[in-house]
Amino acid sequence: MSLDELADKEPSSSEEVQLAPSDSKFRSIGPAPIPIPAPPSIRSLVDSVSDERVNVDIVASHQSENGSISTASSTGSLESEKAAYEFLAQTPVRSTDAHLVEFSEAMRTVAKALRRVAEGKAAAQAEAAEWKRKYELETAHKQQSKIKGYNSCISNDLDKLASQLTLETPAPDQLGCCGKHGICAHEVLQDEVPGPIPRSNHKVVGRKASFKLSWGCNGDKNGQHKHDFVSFEKGDITTAERSNKQILLKWESPPQTVLFITKPNSNSVRVLCAEMVRWLRESKNINIFVEPRVRKELLTEDSYYNFVQTWDNDEEIKMLHTKVDLIVTLGGDGTVLWAASLFKGPVPPVVAFALGSLGFMTPFPSEQYRELLDNVLNGPFSITLRNRIQCHVIRDAAKDEIMTEEPFLVLNEVTIDRGISSYLTNLEVYCDSSFVTCVQGDGLIISTTSGSTAYSLAAGGSMVHPQVPGILFTPICPHSLSFRPLILPEYVTLRVQVPYNSRGAAWASFDGKDRQQLSPGDALICSISPWPVPTACLVDSTTDFFRSIHEGLHWNLRKSQSFDGPRD
Numbered sequence: 017m018s019l020d021e022l023a024d025k026e027p028s029s030s031e032e033v034q035l036a037p038s039d040s041k042f043r044s045i046g047p048a049p050i051p052i053p054a055p056p057s058i059r060s061l062v063d064s065v066s067d068e069r070v071n072v073d074i075v076a077s078h079q080s081e082n083g084s085i086s087t088a089s090s091t092g093s094l095e096s097e098k099a100a101y102e103f104l105a106q107t108p109v110r111s112t113d114a115h116l117v118e119f120s121e122a123m124r125t126v127a128k129a130l131r132r133v134a135e136g137k138a139a140a141q142a143e144a145a146e147w148k149r150k151y152e153l154e155t156a157h158k159q160q161s162k163i164k165g166y167n168s169c170i171s172n173d174l175d176k177l178a179s180q181l182t183l184e185t186p187a188p189d190q191l192g193c194c195g196k197h198g199i200c201a202h203e204v205l206q207d208e209v210p211g212p213i214p215r216s217n218h219k220v221v222g223r224k225a226s227f228k229l230s231w232g233c234n235g236d237k238n239g240q241h242k243h244d245f246v247s248f249e250k251g252d253i254t255t256a257e258r259s260n261k262q263i264l265l266k267w268e269s270p271p272q273t274v275l276f277i278t279k280p281n282s283n284s285v286r287v288l289c290a291e292m293v294r295w296l297r298e299s300k301n302i303n304i305f306v307e308p309r310v311r312k313e314l315l316t317e318d319s320y321y322n323f324v325q326t327w328d329n330d331e332e333i334k335m336l337h338t339k340v341d342l343i344v345t346l347g348g349d350g351t352v353l354w355a356a357s358l359f360k361g362p363v364p365p366v367v368a369f370a371l372g373s374l375g376f377m378t379p380f381p382s383e384q385y386r387e388l389l390d391n392v393l394n395g396p397f398s399i400t401l402r403n404r405i406q407c408h409v410i411r412d413a414a415k416d417e418i419m420t421e422e423p424f425l426v427l428n429e430v431t432i433d434r435g436i437s438s439y440l441t442n443l444e445v446y447c448d449s450s451f452v453t454c455v456q457g458d459g460l461i462i463s464t465t466s467g468s469t470a471y472s473l474a475a476g477g478s479m480v481h482p483q484v485p486g487i488l489f490t491p492i493c494p495h496s497l498s499f500r501p502l503i504l505p506e507y508v509t510l511r512v513q514v515p516y517n518s519r520g521a522a523w524a525s526f527d528g529k530d531r532q533q534l535s536p537g538d539a540l541i542c543s544i545s546p547w548p549v550p551t552a553c554l555v556d557s558t559t560d561f562f563r564s565i566h567e568g569l570h571w572n573l574r575k576s577q578s579f580d581g582p583r584d
């Protein structure tokens with residue numbers, strides 16, 4: 017940069033900033049933070065040095081006893097001018113370069129201080145986000161207890177019917193609502209999303225089927241509760257016996273409404289969708305919802321499909337979870353991600369039929385759809401409860417308005433990358449209140465365990481069973497020899513901050529979609545969402561996982577070594 021260009025770059029702020037005592041160059045004696053006024057205009061500095069004159073103010077300020085930068089112009093008085101010239105006579109005149117070096121150091125210190133101020137602000141925002149999350153959970157719990165009360169009044173008959181149909185179901189008064197190893201539908205799916213969304217009565221399709229989730233667990237010895245993995249008895253710490261923790265979904269009333277989400281632009285998907293819809297209607301008397309595009313396609317084929325319902329706007333999508341008992345997806349993993357993205361709150365169970373190429377999360381073969389759907393509609397069946405990550409974008413420009421944007425919910429991952437910029441990303445990451453690291457490379461992936469086999473895997477992250485409660489932290493091409501991926505516990509809140517001194521913006525994408533620019537000062541706050549995606553298993557969670565990594569990813573496939581050859 018030429019001197020003239022440099023001169024035109026005026027310092028942006030005239031505010032005083034507080035320097036922490038550790039900034040030794042301009043530190044005062046004693047622990048109190050030092051106010052630092054804005055740096056001098058670069059134009060004045062360049063003018064003065066290009067005239068080969070020494071700006072007495074700046075020299076004097078840098079020599080000041082308490083180390084604070086000062087631009088006070090007290091050279092008007094003859095005494096001080098005289099003193100300055102005397103001082104100059106004793107001190108060798110510094111070169112232009114020396115001044116610029118000194119000035120750039122001062123600028124760096126000011127930038128550091130500004131960064132600290134920004135960090136303070138981001139920490140406050142993170143705390144606010146955490147409070148909001150707690151508030152949402154609290155509201156959700158209140159709604160659950162409301163629904164619980166309502167259900168217990170009206171569904172005694174249904175309970176009796178369900179326990180007659182299900183041999184293993186213990187009497188409700190023995191085990192409370194769902195027993196010791198289970199949760200009820202209303203604990204996973206709620207009738208309302210948080211927030212001031214008016215409840216729409218439009219196209220309501222009867223009452224949602226209620227169901228119960230139970231954990232196959234035989235570690236219930238010594239009266240230990242299912243969450244008491246660690247017990248402390250007579251001074252000895254022991255862990256409770258852990259065994260089969262597969263989650264079973266058992267309908268308590270028959271499911272009535274199925275939502276179809278299908279991959280666009282595929283003939284085989286369109287044909288299969290029409291066939292399945294007809295079969296469900298005619299042999300099971302099921303209500304059907306489809307996307308507006310699919311309804312048009314079905315009606316173009318045959319006016320028979322007039323009974324198929326859809327939605328007109330986003331408000332109706334927000335209420336879908338109150339009407340739909342089951343989601344059927346026809347496509348690949350992308351279609352499962354798409355289906356999950358439609359639900360910003362609770363998600364009904366998803367039955368994913370494989371009509372894509374890889375199909376890591378789509379275990380159901382479409383050829384046997386009648387038998388498979390029959391099994392699911394009758395229940396019970398195993399599910400994988402897949403955690404999602406909720407991501408809040410906090411704009412620096414939003415100033416006092418916190419959480420102005422809707423959060424993004426991801427089933428796979430949120431990626432923060434350098435976009436089209438050719439510079440390294442520079443991202444500061446905090447985990448709760450701890451500083452984690454600065455990511456300098458192509459970017460960062462914050463992934464769920466379900467997403468561990470997607471982009472995170474390609475960036476060198478571990479594959480993790482989807483029922484493991486955790487968050488993966490995987491750098492993308494870090495320019496460092498020692499930056500290994502991490503797996504963090506599910507309860508942490510991660511904050512990714514684009515520093516003010518970053519060379520460019522970063523870009524966040526959510527399950528590969530909804531790309532958002534993050535400018536310097538913006539932050540992304542990520543934590544596990546209270547709304548997981550329950551996906552139906554073909555066999556069970558673990559069998560399906562191994563089938564996927566063997567068949568989908570060809571994990572550790574190698575020709576066996578032959579028997580003949582050298583031996584020990």
Ligand SMILES: NC(=O)c1ccc[n+]([C@@H]2O[C@H](COP(=O)([O-])OP(=O)(O)OC[C@H]3O[C@@H](n4cnc5c(N)ncnc54)[C@H](O)[C@@H]3O)[C@@H](O)[C@H]2O)c1
Nearest residue numbers: 348349350374375376428429466467469470471474527528
């Ligand atoms: N380098 C990479 O591997 C890379 C790059 C960009 C995006 N992705 C992944 O693509 C996902 C979006 O999927 P899409 O179908 O909309 O885009 P897409 O059509 O580009 O498909 C991406 C591929 O990733 C597979 N995939 C998706 N989720 C998976 C999972 N959980 N486990 C194993 N494989 C999975 C899909 O089957 C597909 O083959 C993103 O969430 C991201 O994880 C991967």
Ligand SMILES: Nc1ncnc2c1ncn2[C@@H]1O[C@H](COP(=O)(O)OP(=O)(O)OP(=O)(O)O)[C@@H](O)[C@H]1O
Nearest residue numbers: 277278279280347348349350351354372373374375
């Ligand atoms: N209902 C939908 N509406 C809009 N886009 C969709 C829908 N379903 C899927 N998509 C998008 O279509 C793309 C391809 O879908 P999908 O991944 O299911 O098919 P595929 O690429 O054939 O399968 P695989 O991922 O197994 O290779 C994805 O990017 C996905 O987001």
